[in-house]
Amino acid sequence: MSTIEVKGLVKRYKELIALDDFSLSVEAGEVFGLLGPNGSGKTTAINCILQLLTYDRGEIRLFGETMSPTRYDLKRRIGIVPQNVAVFPQLSVEENIGYFCSLYVDSAVERRGLVDQAIDFVGLEEFRRFRPRKLSGGLLRRLNIACGIAHRPELIFFDEPTVAVDPQSRNAILEGIQRLSASGSTIVYTSHYMEEVQQLCSRIMIMDHGRAHATGTTAELTSLVGLDDRVEIELPADPEFADKGLEIARVLPHITQASLNGNTLRVSCARASRALAEVLAALDDAQITYGKVYSEPPTLNDVFLEITGKELRD
Amino acid sequence: MRTAFVYTVKILVRDRAVLLWAVAFPLILSSMFYAVFSNLDQIYTLGRMPVLVVQDDNYAGAPQFATLIDQLGVDRSSDPLLEPTFVPTEAQARDTMADQDFLGFIQVTSTGKPTYVMDPGRVDGSADVMDPTRQSVILTLLDRYSQDAAYVADLAKTDPSKLADPALLAALSGHTDFTQPISATTNPVSDTVRYFYAALAFSCIMMMSFGLSAVSSWKADASPVGARRSLGGQSWTRSLAPTLAAAWLLSFICVLIGFCYIRFAFGISFGGKEWACVAVLALSTLVSTLVGALIGAINAPTGVKSGLTVLITCVLSAFAGLYGPPSQKLGDWVAVHLPGLSVINPVRQVYEAFYNLYYYDSYSRFTEKVIILAITAVVGFVVCVAVMRRTRYRSL
Numbered sequence: 001m002s003t004i005e006v007k008g009l010v011k012r013y014k015e016l017i018a019l020d021d022f023s024l025s026v027e028a029g030e031v032f033g034l035l036g037p038n039g040s041g042k043t044t045a046i047n048c049i050l051q052l053l054t055y056d057r058g059e060i061r062l063f064g065e066t067m068s069p070t071r072y073d074l075k076r077r078i079g080i081v082p083q084n085v086a087v088f089p090q091l092s093v094e095e096n097i098g099y100f101c102s103l104y105v106d107s108a109v110e111r112r113g114l115v116d117q118a119i120d121f122v123g124l125e126e127f128r129r130f131r132p133r134k135l136s137g138g139l140l141r142r143l144n145i146a147c148g149i150a151h152r153p154e155l156i157f158f159d160e161p162t163v164a165v166d167p168q169s170r171n172a173i174l175e176g177i178q179r180l181s182a183s184g185s186t187i188v189y190t191s192h193y194m195e196e197v198q199q200l201c202s203r204i205m206i207m208d209h210g211r212a213h214a215t216g217t218t219a220e221l222t223s224l225v226g227l228d229d230r231v232e233i234e235l236p237a238d239p240e241f242a243d244k245g246l247e248i249a250r251v252l253p254h255i256t257q258a259s260l261n262g263n264t265l266r267v268s269c270a271r272a273s274r275a276l277a278e279v280l281a282a283l284d285d286a287q288i289t290y291g292k293v294y295s296e297p298p299t300l301n302d303v304f305l306e307i308t309g310k311e312l313r314d
Numbered sequence: 315m316r317t318a319f320v321y322t323v324k325i326l327v328r329d330r331a332v333l334l335w336a337v338a339f340p341l342i343l344s345s346m347f348y349a350v351f352s353n354l355d356q357i358y359t360l361g362r363m364p365v366l367v368v369q370d371d372n373y374a375g376a377p378q379f380a381t382l383i384d385q386l387g388v389d390r391s392s393d394p395l396l397e398p399t400f401v402p403t404e405a406q407a408r409d410t411m412a413d414q415d416f417l418g419f420i421q422v423t424s425t426g427k428p429t430y431v432m433d434p435g436r437v438d439g440s441a442d443v444m445d446p447t448r449q450s451v452i453l454t455l456l457d458r459y460s461q462d463a464a465y466v467a468d469l470a471k472t473d474p475s476k477l478a479d480p481a482l483l484a485a486l487s488g489h490t491d492f493t494q495p496i497s498a499t500t501n502p503v504s505d506t507v508r509y510f511y512a513a514l515a516f517s518c519i520m521m522m523s524f525g526l527s528a529v530s531s532w533k534a535d536a537s538p539v540g541a542r543r544s545l546g547g548q549s550w551t552r553s554l555a556p557t558l559a560a561a562w563l564l565s566f567i568c569v570l571i572g573f574c575y576i577r578f579a580f581g582i583s584f585g586g587k588e589w590a591c592v593a594v595l596a597l598s599t600l601v602s603t604l605v606g607a608l609i610g611a612i613n614a615p616t617g618v619k620s621g622l623t624v625l626i627t628c629v630l631s632a633f634a635g636l637y638g639p640p641s642q643k644l645g646d647w648v649a650v651h652l653p654g655l656s657v658i659n660p661v662r663q664v665y666e667a668f669y670n671l672y673y674y675d676s677y678s679r680f681t682e683k684v685i686i687l688a689i690t691a692v693v694g695f696v697v698c699v700a701v702m703r704r705t706r707y708r709s710l
Contacts, residue, residue: 051706052706053707069703075547076547080545090328091321095324098317103553104546111317151547
């Protein structure tokens with residue numbers, strides 16, 4: 001049974017189609033990454049799933065049951081960490097977490113324990129009596145997370161939780177999400193930081209213009225778009241050797257693309273390990289010396305740009 | 315729910331600007347009213363009337379009249395009618411009257427008859443609405459004295475033995491009171507209290523800003539906090555009840571402070587039924603909280619909704635007589651001719667509840683107002699929850 005099952009979701013803002021026949025399936029225990037440029041429909045999709053926004057068509061099932069605005073029993077099993085920090089400036093860290101936890105948990109005794117655990121989880125123990133205005137950006141983000149997870153939800157939506165935080169806080173947040181996942185929570189994670197998504201998520205959906213363009217693991221997405229590995233070889237500064245090296249590389253069988261950037265030879269190939277050996281052997285045969293050699297597989301960023309295009313968005 | 319209530323109280327109390335304004339508003343408004351209207355009831359009292367008395371030879375030749383002036387001006391120290399100032403001549407009386415603040419001067423003629431010359435400035439064109447009445451009282455007094463003196467003089471000539479009749483003497487001295495002030499109500503009629511009741515009613519309904527801000531903070535399109543709260547796992551009834559209860563409590567405390575200020579600092583009477591007034595305050599702030607909540611539930615920008623609450627309160631207050639006699643007449647006219655409009659006007663209902671407590675011995679009219687306010691509160695809550703429950707957003 002899928003934790004989230006969305007089928008054919010359509011959401012229009014007058015003429016603009018925000019979600020265009022959007023479908024999604026997230027399995028229990030998964031960390032699911034939702035990637036897309038600004039305005040691609042990620043947050044709209046989440047808000048529709050949570051019944052905060054109306055939608056024109058489609059079916060949404062959570063935990064195997066049809067979701068509706070009054071399914072408070074289902075809502076109690078969900079946590080949300082919104083994009084913007086959503087806490088009360090008038091309440092302390094402890095009070096904020098306690099308040100939001102009270103929206104889900106009735107028992108005061110149980111809640112007290114959950115609040116302590118949430119504070120401990122995000123490492124805000126020494127700030128528990130602080131008001132939000134006295135917290136740094138990173139601490140605020142951690143408070144934002146604590147407010148969303150204190151009631152121990154089975155399904156948690158993280159909507160760009162690491163925006164504008166320092167590397168230490170970011171690292172702490174990512175570790176926390178991994179711990180939540182390890183404890184069995186299903187997580188939907190949206191971000192613009194590709195390396196985060198690649199690090200955290202077991203499956204990723206790339207969406208744009210309200211549509212799901214591709215879904216799968218990083219490897220599946222890479223193979224889906226047919227991106228090759230990249231190899232970069234530093235050649236002698238003499239242009240004659242560089243040009244000769246380019247000519248050699250172009251005729252090798254596993255090389256799909258070759259180019260020069262100054263005296264650096266760039267080649268694309270299906271499998272870097274095999275192609276690299278061939279290129280280096282050919283250069284040796286031609287008595288062309290070389291310096292540093294780099295080899296890297298295609299990144300999620302490459303996949304993302306390949307799917308969504310390189311033109312600037314808002 | 316208790317937790318949500320406590321936290322909402324904390325949120326509202328720690329919002330210093332809102333709280334200070336809510337506390338200060340009834341105090342400022344009632345202070346302004348006190349400064350403007352506190353002398354309103356005194357305007358319609360005669361007071362001690364300042365007159366000049368020409369103390370010349372004719373005056374000395376009318377000892378009975380001199381005794382009367384003494385009795386009216388000096389001897390009746392508990393409530394003297396006249397404030398006589400003696401001058402030796404008529405010319406000096408005219409000069410003094412022209413220069414100073416006197417109603418006129420009394421002079422005894424050579425025949426022993428008192429005459430009265432009014433200050434022209436204190437007759438028709440006087441700024442004091444009671445001056446014509448005062449002039450009339452003095453003239454009546456002197457006429458009565460002249461009639462009695464003439465009667466006694468005539469009696470002395472025709473039948474002197476009757477002057478020894480105690481019944482006649484009693485009759486002559488018995489018409490000291492021409493009219494008897496009586497009150498149809500337990501408490502004296504007062505124009506001043508109307509203004510303070512209207513001000514208090516206005517303050518009560520103005521507290522709808524608490525309900526407005528409490529519910530606005532639940533709106534997903536108003537703030538990220540609102541969006542997060544909207545996703546909570548509780549029904550709207552359970553979510554809103556403690557929030558609105560907290561908003562009501564603070565509203566009630568704020569107007570209660572205002573009420574105590576009006577009652578004890580300014581001494582404005584509420585007919586000795588202060589506890590009933592506290593009940594009205596509690597109910598009226600509940601109404602205002604829920605009406606504010608209802609406005610807060612509407613899908614509109616917060617600024618628009620805030621403006622709407624101020625506009626509604628100000629317009630409704632016009633029918634409670636807040637803006638002076640024309641407003642009072644309008645409110646009274648609507649209450650008589652269009653009672654349905656008065657019923658749906660909470661400011662008017664609160665005002666009338668105070669008014670009925672002050673003027674009526676029976677609680678029946680007061681109870682009627684309380685029931686209307688209670689129904690308004692219930693309707694406000696039910697509609698607010700229904701609106702919030704159905705609220706979903708086209709966009710955020």
